[in-house]
Amino acid sequence: MIQKWIAEIEKDWGLEHFDFKKALIKRDASAIKTTEYKMEMEWFPAGAEMEDESNPPGTIYAEVNFTYGILTSFIVVMSEDSREDPPLLQSPKLDDVVGWVELNIGLKYDSDFRLRRKDKDGDCTEYFFSSIINGRKVSPGGHIEVKVNERGCIVFYSLFGFFHALYPEIEVKHEEDQSTVNMDEIIEKQVVLFGVPEEDGYQLLYGVDEEFIDAVHKSVVLFWNKEDSAEEIRISDKIVGTVWEQFYESQKISEEEMSLNIPHSDCLPISGDENSEFVKVISNYLKVHRPNESGKWQVENIERLNGLLHADVVPVNDADRIVDKFRFLYDANEHELLYVLDKREMLSQMNQLPTFDVKVTKDEALELLEKDIFFEQYYLYDFNKKVLRPTKRIDCHEFVNAVTGEKVRD
Numbered sequence: 476m477i478q479k480w481i482a483e484i485e486k487d488w489g490l491e492h493f494d495f496k497k498a499l500i501k502r503d504a505s506a507i508k509t510t511e512y513k514m515e516m517e518w519f520p521a522g523a524e525m526e527d528e529s530n531p532p533g534t535i536y537a538e539v540n541f542t543y544g545i546l547t548s549f550i551v552v553m554s555e556d557s558r559e560d561p562p563l564l565q566s567p568k569l570d571d572v573v574g575w576v577e578l579n580i581g582l583k584y585d586s587d588f589r590l591r592r593k594d595k596d597g598d599c600t601e602y603f604f605s606s607i608i609n610g611r612k613v614s615p616g617g618h619i620e621v622k623v624n625e626r627g628c629i630v631f632y633s634l635f636g637f638f639h640a641l642y643p644e645i646e647v648k649h650e651e652d653q654s655t656v657n658m659d660e661i662i663e664k665q666v667v668l669f670g671v672p673e674e675d676g677y678q679l680l681y682g683v684d685e686e687f688i689d690a691v692h693k694s695v696v697l698f699w700n701k702e703d704s705a706e707e708i709r710i711s712d713k714i715v716g717t718v719w720e721q722f723y724e725s726q727k728i729s730e731e732e733m734s735l736n737i738p739h740s741d742c743l744p745i746s747g748d749e750n751s752e753f754v755k756v757i758s759n760y761l762k763v764h765r766p767n768e769s770g771k772w773q774v775e776n777i778e779r780l781n782g783l784l785h786a787d788v789v790p791v792n793d794a795d796r797i798v799d800k801f802r803f804l805y806d807a808n809e810h811e812l813l814y815v816l817d818k819r820e821m822l823s824q825m826n827q828l829p830t831f832d833v834k835v836t837k838d839e840a841l842e843l844l845e846k847d848i849f850f851e852q853y854y855l856y857d858f859n860k861k862v863l864r865p866t867k868r869i870d871c872h873e874f875v876n877a878v879t880g881e882k883v884r885d
Contacts, residue, residue: 476730480539481516488549489561490535493518500541500733502726504741506615506637507645507856512541512733520557533557541733543641545580551630554599554622564627567600569593572621576604580619580634585610587640588619598625606638608647608863611852613637614687637856639863647854648864656688662848665869666841668833668877670797672822677797679833679878681840683848683871687855694775696791697758701766705759709811715804718813722782741779749807750777753784756812757803761788764817771795782806783813798822833877840875843882847873 477498485491496517503511516537523531532555538548564571573584582588585607592603599622606617617638622631639645665686671678699705726739754774761772776787788801802816850867857864872885 476541477514480514484516484537484539484546484549485518487562488535488537489558490518492521492559493535494521494523499727500730501723502728502737502739504739506617506635507642507861508742508858509642510736510739510742511543512728513547514539514541545634545641546632547634549629549632554624554630556624556628556630561628564623564629567623567625567627569602571627572602572623575629576619576621582638582640587638588617596622599623599630601631606636608639608854611854611865612868613639613854613856613863614868615856639854645856646862648862650865658688658850661686661688661869662845663841666837666844666848667793668797668837669874678876679797680874680883681835681837681844681877682874683844683869685868685870687853688850688867688869692775693777694773695754696770696773697754697761697788699758699762699769701762701769705762706755708756708759708763709809711806711809711811711813713813715814718783718806719781725782740782743779745777745779745784749784752807752810753777753786753803753805756805757786757788757801760803760812760815761801772801835875835877835880839880840877843875843880844871844873847871 477500481495481498485493485495496519498514498516500512500514503513505511516539517530518535518537519531520533523533525531530552532553534552536548536550536552537546539545540547564575569590576588577583587606587608588604589607590602591605594601594603601620601622604619604621606613615637617636618634620631620633621629623629639647662683665684666681667684669680669682671680754777757774761768765772771791772788773791774786774788776785778785784803784805784807786803786805788803789796790799798819800818802814803812804814805811806813848869848871850869853866853868854863855866856862874883874885875881876883
């Protein structure tokens with residue numbers, strides 16, 4: 476399989492005169508938490524060698540998704556293309572780029588993907604596409620980037636994220652009756668106060684916290700008795716980057732190992748014991764570092780990423796989140812806390828914490844934003860039921876300055 480893909484890419488992309496350097500197979504977690512197998516490959520221009528531990532200009536990088544049998548990346552490093560006879564599109568225009576994607580990936584324009592943005596970069600045109608279903612956006616999203624020069628030669632291509640057409644077994648639910656949803660309540664809840672860092676401090680703005688109208692978030696409010704002694708917390712002295720690198724290395728496998736169908740660890744559900752243990756560790760940590768704030772914090776968004784458990788811990792009071800938030804990384808296998816990001820501590824090192832000189836009320840902000848708030852139709856992947864269901868997402872591109880009352884464009 477490896478040799479087949481290497482030969483095919485060399486033939487199709489004009490790499491006959493390049494030096495093939497390496498290939499590796501890795502186990503990966505998709506955007507919807509399914510296990511996929513991918514192969515990364517590199518070619519150097521003929522006779523070129525590493526320069527200061529970096530690949531030489533003109534290196535070719537490619538990635539193949541074995542699970543779905545498609546090329547997912549092709550990159551000419553630094554856009555320094557030294558291929559003698561690269562394949563050319565008819566032109567660098569949108570229609571020809573779309574035709575190439577449809578032919579090579581099997582996705583259909585205006586059915587599976589659509590243009591989101593088009594940019595110019597020197598003599599190259601960059602196209603950015605995003606996934607759709609029945610004309611709606613999708614969450615999690617899928618993205619395609621293609622960069623093509625004036626000759627019609629592709630020098631950058633990348634497909635990542637979720638495209639439903641590549642997962643034909645996933646059911647798409649029909650429109651559901653959402654007449655019972657109180658849109659006014661959602662608007663009132665989602666208009667919140669933001670703190671935007673600036674050079675001389677903070678700008679306080681009212682804006683819409685984007686959310687799906689029927690989203691259900693699991694959160695746990697933390698309570699403790701400050702008089703009781705906190706249990707000992709095992710804090711690792713490992714460097715997060717090193718742990719992530721070791722985890723990445725552990726996902727490199729052989730062609731034979733693919734047949735074992737071992738799931739990527741990030742695709743495994745978080746057990747009740749793991750969840751309880753992590754919440755208890757977080758509670759003990761806050762008991763030590765914020766002893767007088769029992770009942771003022773909640774744990775949310777626990778997920779498994781790069782082999783570690785991650786959690787956001789935020790104040791129950793929305794306004795306090797401008798300057799206060801924690802991010803915890805926990806190694807459930809070793810039962811030790813790996814890293815804690817303390818937003819208040821980080822901000823205090825960067826600049827002065829903002830004073831909340833708010834002169835505009837939330838009701839006044841709501842009135843100013845009312846005509847600018849909109850609900851966009853989506854298909855949302857349900858990770859529990861493993862189906863795509865229709866919903867709507869609240870959004871707004873305008874903000875209101877909480878001090879002056881002026882409207883600010885995103």
